[in-house]
Amino acid sequence: MKQRIILHCDVNNFFASVECALNPSIKDMPVAVTGEKSKRTGIVLAKNSIAKSFGVKTGDIIFEAKKKCPNLICVKPHHDIYESYSKRIRSIYEEYTDRVEPFGIDECWLDITDTVKFFGTPLDVANQLRERIKKEIGVTISVGISFSKLYAKLGSDMKKPDAVTIISYDNFKKMTYKLPLSSVIGIGRKMEPKLNKLNIFTLGDFANYDKYVIKKHFGVVGEEMYNKINGIGDNEIASIDEIKKLKSIGNGTTTLVDIQTEYDMQSVVMFLCDEIASRMRYHHLKGTTIHVSLRKNDLTWFGKSYTVLTPTNTAKDLYTEALKLINTMWKPGFLIRSIRISVSNITDENEQINLFEDKQNKDKLNSAIDKIRQKYGYKSISPLITNNDEVINRDALKTNNNDEET
Numbered sequence: 001m002k003q004r005i006i007l008h009c010d011v012n013n014f015f016a017s018v019e020c021a022l023n024p025s026i027k028d029m030p031v032a033v034t035g036e037k038s039k040r041t042g043i044v045l046a047k048n049s050i051a052k053s054f055g056v057k058t059g060d061i062i063f064e065a066k067k068k069c070p071n072l073i074c075v076k077p078h079h080d081i082y083e084s085y086s087k088r089i090r091s092i093y094e095e096y097t098d099r100v101e102p103f104g105i106d107e108c109w110l111d112i113t114d115t116v117k118f119f120g121t122p123l124d125v126a127n128q129l130r131e132r133i134k135k136e137i138g139v140t141i142s143v144g145i146s147f148s149k150l151y152a153k154l155g156s157d158m159k160k161p162d163a164v165t166i167i168s169y170d171n172f173k174k175m176t177y178k179l180p181l182s183s184v185i186g187i188g189r190k191m192e193p194k195l196n197k198l199n200i201f202t203l204g205d206f207a208n209y210d211k212y213v214i215k216k217h218f219g220v221v222g223e224e225m226y227n228k229i230n231g232i233g234d235n236e237i238a239s240i241d242e243i244k245k246l247k248s249i250g251n252g253t254t255t256l257v258d259i260q261t262e263y264d265m266q267s268v269v270m271f272l273c274d275e276i277a278s279r280m281r282y283h284h285l286k287g288t289t290i291h292v293s294l295r296k297n298d299l300t301w302f303g304k305s306y307t308v309l310t311p312t313n314t315a316k317d318l319y320t321e322a323l324k325l326i327n328t329m330w331k332p333g334f335l336i337r338s339i340r341i342s343v344s345n346i347t348d349e350n351e352q353i354n355l356f357e358d359k360q361n362k363d364k365l366n367s368a369i370d371k372i373r374q375k376y377g378y379k380s381i382s383p384l385i386t387n388n389d390e391v392i393n394r395d396a397l398k399t400n401n402n403d404e405e406t
């Protein structure tokens, strides 16, 4: 396959930059966006580079931050405005390619392989984006240009603000293999100390390790990371049309111990439905057909599906329907090893609106959940019932788009 050209664009100090764009009189002063004291969230959520030069850090309590930087200007966050800036920036990216994948509110990957020829070189595209966003939006971005998502992201971290870094296939090892593991997203706090025990401290240590041993210790997650760091794969960014044409969205998991009780079944089903629903909302999709497959401990699969009248993308709806299906084919006491759930008959979120549905409340709750996840990561909020670490194997979630269930 032809090598892809992938850009990773990251808005510099996003929240603080937006605040300065809104109120230019503070742009040359140290600025921090802080949570509200009364809500016990009086911490620094973001800061501009001047505040950073005083040592102000994200997560500092306001009082600590002010000790480091007495003239610090604290402003309250305006999440709706950040959202609209994020959309405007994304629509500029979409003028250059239909393959844009957002990551959080202020980062995007762009695959410009097929469209770069209309704009010049990859560096030209990066510079055009950088200049346009500065001029039209009033904030700066850092851009990484590379052949994979991981290396494009590493590139955008290397030089900032308002800069471009190219990491080519010929020089990626030289440029990055000395970097610590923490420079890569996806090596979690749990994985890093375990890697350290194997004498793996840098990206190069990881890349040159025995793949078999990595897989033995860290399973599929480790193997994927091994491939990414070695520059293999990790370059797929779906086009807007491809996402809209998805036939189904689903996932499945094999639990740590066989599912036997009703509670364990409920928590695993919610764990899966919550992730599917969140992914559907992310792509602005809804679906009507819910399919559940169960695998017994003799490794045979069986399943059923059901079609609801109103398209949905909420975890609660999927959970309710999935459990109804499960209750027709399973009773507590029968051992289940794996579950797969998927939703098909996918439509665009805005295509169908059911007037009888209590749409507004559901949407408010879900968009609040989505916002928290965008900001603090997927795992920052989850339904209480999924707090079942005896059974749920959080590292063994296999997500799939378009996977036709059997």
Ligand SMILES: [Mg+2]
Pocket: 010, 011, 012, 013, 014, 106, 107
């Ligand atoms: Mg950023």
